[in-house]
Amino acid sequence: MRILEPRSGSAVVGRFAVVVCLIALVNVGFMRAYGMSHLVTPLYYVLHAVFVGGPFVLFALFVIVFQIRLQRKLSFLSRKDGLTGLNNRRTFFEHTDSRRKECKDGVLLLVDADNFKRINDTYGHQTGDICLKRIAKTLRKNVRHDDIIGRVGGEEFAIFLRNTSLEQARAVGERLTKPIIFRPVNGSSVRDLRVTLSVGAAMNFADQPLDTLFARADQALYKAKADGRARLVVWTEQLPMH
Structure with missing residues (x-):
């Protein structure tokens, strides 16, 4: 999970773009498997990945960031004194x-x-x-x-x-x-x-x-x-x- 954690705004954009591309490729493979790739244009795959899969990708990134920050906070509280920040x-x-x-x-x-x-x-x-x-x-x-x-x-x-x-x-x-x-x-x-x-x-x-x-x-x-x-x-x- 720490590998997937975005540490900056550009990292969020980069991970979003990678996952959206993967979703688009899965869509291409699905349509070809069922012989329906001729029914849609390449732009369809991109738009479908962005507007259908995109919200789920952003939600997953948010959950990852929240979980890791929570783990770090709990780890800090278990090791440090809450008032002074020194070792407990x-x-x-x-x-x-x-x-x-x-x-x-x-x-x-x-x-x-x-x-x-x-x-x-x-x-x-x-x-x-x-x-x-x-x-x-x-x-x-x-x-x-x-x-x-x-x-x-x-x-x-x-x-x-x-x-x-x-x-x-x-x-x-x-x-x-x-x-x-x-x-x-x-x-x-x-x-x-x-x-x-x-x-x-x-x-x-x-x-x-x-x-x-x-x-x-x-x-x-x-x-x-x-x-x-x-x-x-x-x-x-x-x-x-x-």
Whole structure:
């Protein structure tokens, strides 16, 4: 079906013309088979194909385009977070697990919006959604194209930095802890608002299970929250369990 999908106006015209020609050839073969080809002119075959078969051809092309676009939309929704457009939790885990096997070095960052519930309770969920979108935009801006970003919880995000040293990851994490300014919903009397992020980092190792990597990053994130938020904490064996 994807082969038949027209991707432009000229493609629609081209496919329509091809199918109409095929219909005309079928008509020619039918009339000859029954010995009636002498009763009509060549123009008849063309007009018959265009005005009788043409509407069905256009309808079929419309159905093909609709089905393929619907499949793409459903595929996107199954892999992406509907609000931010980032990978959803399942997709992030799958891509991260695959990427960890391809590269030796890497760092996982778990990122959580500080006092996000207060934003929702004070300014409403629409403003909360705007805040999450702004955070997602900030995360994209601060990582490379090959890094993996996902929304793994309500206000929790995750980033896997591939082929990255702990020092490089620390620099990225420190940038993310700077206040993020966003504008609330239209019509609000409140002007710009700010949100900060807490970040927990854990170094990836080849023989380390993915669950362990996430648990360590989460442990570091918990420590960042407990120490006052808006900061980066890197996991070490000395961190207490929570």
